Amino acid sequence: MQRKATALDVAKRAGVSRSAVSLVLNGRGDGNVAKESQDRIRQAAADLNYSPNPIALSLRNQRTRVIGIVSDEVVVSPFDGNIIGGADDVARAHGFVTVVMDTERDASRDESAVETLLDRQVDGLMYVTVGLKPLDVPQGMLRVPSVLANCYDSSPAPRLHHVIPDEVSGGREATEHLLQLGHRDIAFLAGAATSPAVPLRIVGHREAMAKAAIPVREDRVFMAGWDINDGFHGAMGLLSATERPTAIVCANDRLAIGVALAAARLGLSVPRDLSIMGYDDESRIAATMVPALTTMALPLREMGAAAMSMLLGQIEDPARRPTSDGSGHLETMVPCRLVVRESTGPVPAL
Amino acid sequence: MQRKATALDVAKRAGVSRSAVSLVLNGRGDGNVAKESQDRIRQAAADLNYSPNPIALSLRNQRTRVIGIVSDEVVVSPFDGNIIGGADDVARAHGFVTVVMDTERDASRDESAVETLLDRQVDGLMYVTVGLKPLDVPQGMLRVPSVLANCYDSSPAPRLHHVIPDEVSGGREATEHLLQLGHRDIAFLAGAATSPAVPLRIVGHREAMAKAAIPVREDRVFMAGWDINDGFHGAMGLLSATERPTAIVCANDRLAIGVALAAARLGLSVPRDLSIMGYDDESRIAATMVPALTTMALPLREMGAAAMSMLLGQIEDPARRPTSDGSGHLETMVPCRLVVRESTGPVPAL
DNA sequence: TTGAAAGCGATACCAT
DNA sequence: ATGGTATCGCTTTCAA
Numbered sequence: 051m052q053r054k055a056t057a058l059d060v061a062k063r064a065g066v067s068r069s070a071v072s073l074v075l076n077g078r079g080d081g082n083v084a085k086e087s088q089d090r091i092r093q094a095a096a097d098l099n100y101s102p103n104p105i106a107l108s109l110r111n112q113r114t115r116v117i118g119i120v121s122d123e124v125v126v127s128p129f130d131g132n133i134i135g136g137a138d139d140v141a142r143a144h145g146f147v148t149v150v151m152d153t154e155r156d157a158s159r160d161e162s163a164v165e166t167l168l169d170r171q172v173d174g175l176m177y178v179t180v181g182l183k184p185l186d187v188p189q190g191m192l193r194v195p196s197v198l199a200n201c202y203d204s205s206p207a208p209r210l211h212h213v214i215p216d217e218v219s220g221g222r223e224a225t226e227h228l229l230q231l232g233h234r235d236i237a238f239l240a241g242a243a244t245s246p247a248v249p250l251r252i253v254g255h256r257e258a259m260a261k262a263a264i265p266v267r268e269d270r271v272f273m274a275g276w277d278i279n280d281g282f283h284g285a286m287g288l289l290s291a292t293e294r295p296t297a298i299v300c301a302n303d304r305l306a307i308g309v310a311l312a313a314a315r316l317g318l319s320v321p322r323d324l325s326i327m328g329y330d331d332e333s334r335i336a337a338t339m340v341p342a343l344t345t346m347a348l349p350l351r352e353m354g355a356a357a358m359s360m361l362l363g364q365i366e367d368p369a370r371r372p373t374s375d376g377s378g379h380l381e382t383m384v385p386c387r388l389v390v391r392e393s394t395g396p397v398p399a400l
Numbered sequence: 401m402q403r404k405a406t407a408l409d410v411a412k413r414a415g416v417s418r419s420a421v422s423l424v425l426n427g428r429g430d431g432n433v434a435k436e437s438q439d440r441i442r443q444a445a446a447d448l449n450y451s452p453n454p455i456a457l458s459l460r461n462q463r464t465r466v467i468g469i470v471s472d473e474v475v476v477s478p479f480d481g482n483i484i485g486g487a488d489d490v491a492r493a494h495g496f497v498t499v500v501m502d503t504e505r506d507a508s509r510d511e512s513a514v515e516t517l518l519d520r521q522v523d524g525l526m527y528v529t530v531g532l533k534p535l536d537v538p539q540g541m542l543r544v545p546s547v548l549a550n551c552y553d554s555s556p557a558p559r560l561h562h563v564i565p566d567e568v569s570g571g572r573e574a575t576e577h578l579l580q581l582g583h584r585d586i587a588f589l590a591g592a593a594t595s596p597a598v599p600l601r602i603v604g605h606r607e608a609m610a611k612a613a614i615p616v617r618e619d620r621v622f623m624a625g626w627d628i629n630d631g632f633h634g635a636m637g638l639l640s641a642t643e644r645p646t647a648i649v650c651a652n653d654r655l656a657i658g659v660a661l662a663a664a665r666l667g668l669s670v671p672r673d674l675s676i677m678g679y680d681d682e683s684r685i686a687a688t689m690v691p692a693l694t695t696m697a698l699p700l701r702e703m704g705a706a707a708m709s710m711l712l713g714q715i716e717d718p719a720r721r722p723t724s725d726g727s728g729h730l731e732t733m734v735p736c737r738l739v740v741r742e743s744t745g746p747v748p749a750l
Numbered sequence: 751t752t753g754a755a756a757g758c759g760a761t762a763c764c765a766t
Numbered sequence: 767a768t769g770g771t772a773t774c775g776c777t778t779t780c781a782a
Binding site (some may be wrong): 057072076102103105106107110111 | 778
Binding site (some may be wrong): 457 | 758
């Protein structure tokens, strides 16, 4: 592997000095360097396939064009992977590179991940979580421009901008979809109590029911958990009763799988006898379920992109960083998206 | 954010020169610097919370301690995420950081991802794929130490070391597990034809059947696809026939979900009437299925760790890089791991 | 219009 | 034993 061409090589070939090369290649040639020299320099650079050494640039400019991303569990999750994908797209488009450190659900690794990244001189930081949650913001994040994606500063006076999904309207629109199909007895399997998304979605559900003037039966709304077996057991309880709901909204697509399993075991046909809604639009799951799952898609890519745009904005214009006086608008809320497939249908005739 | 301490700051505080600081902090103090000065230097470094600037180090040493990882689709996959997790663990333990670029299934982005990474002066490269596959190795990977994880050089004379799972024994052991439970009529839903893992697992299946002296019915082994609906339709065909298999091996856990759905719809109880095996041990799926899935776990973390160890070895000792004469052992095969849960059981009595 | 020189932070060689 | 100096590759200021 022969050494890459440096600015000096280009200068020699063009018969000028390094400074001239630098000026021209950075668009500040006009008025400083003779038109003719400019051409020679550009030609030489092209010949040698020159591009400046980013390491040297970083050292010189004190900016690395690297964004550090800390994630609580990307590497095992199809979810926030998409947030990172959206963020990375935006970063790449601006000539930045992302370095992600995953703490694998071990919050005690947060600080050290941030320090490692800071040590590497990242220009900005982003913290991404799989599920919506309050975050005990690592100290280091306050030292450089930073944003939060799918989580929010848990301190009394939030200091960082965050981007989160609009869970209330997500819950509301899910229920509204079912309402429009004529359902009146709708159950809501709401995930696990630890997630702040849960109460928000329930609020949305209640709003929709209230608007339709339908009372919410308390035994129809409960925390089930997040996994297939949770959905299964929740549904078995709901569906074995003499009076069973005609539709079930699940807090994620895996719960919906459990519900579908339960329905099949009980001889119920979906969506003829029972409508099922998922949440997340999990890739490789929702679209290929049998029947294909109607679900509420989380706007993960958009969230990642929005968070990164916000961050890059702060980096290039430090004035945009949130002020410590707690003023200003620190929240971006992205709407969820209803995806209608085949697991929901008209309410069965009585 | 006040500036970080530099070697010069430490030198001043200790009343010595930068060189002395460098020597001492790199363990080459003895014989060069007075014991007393050494102590003062170490003390000063601790006081100032000094650590060398990695950017400056990179420029100076021409090594960045950054490993570039190109992945074909991590960000949407719970699978190779684990490979990367395993790789990252090892890298971190050696003071390296990983930068991953995901091409999101667009092979035309391979070269540019590699170039971006190379441009950033990574010390080594790793290419990771979700499923086993031959790889058209990006040119750039030949310019620095590189390894392949879950894929292999498709060229006639492989130039890069690769780490892959032992699919043949995976297929064999899956079938053997069922054989031990007394099953004789075993179906094999084998994924999609495009994956090289498919024929390998089938070979394993046939080996196991042959060893048990059971003829393989050709209508019992076929490519179904990789998704839930594929498993469902495959199983509906298999299970609606008058003579149905007592066990089905699936090429992944999502297929197994489809099979379970079909079984439930047909009123078949698992594992009483039908045993189902998955493959992958996909997180959040296999362990929480109803019933919990017996499955063949892919050794993803181990593969990532093995690949990274290999790579770091090559970086610190270039002599270990594969020679272009095609000699040497370029393959590391990692065994799969049977995980027995509840979806498999004794063959039903006739 | 051009080139020489300083500096970003660290290491290694070479005098002293 | 110690400190001065060149070097890594680049940008920027300043003199010519």
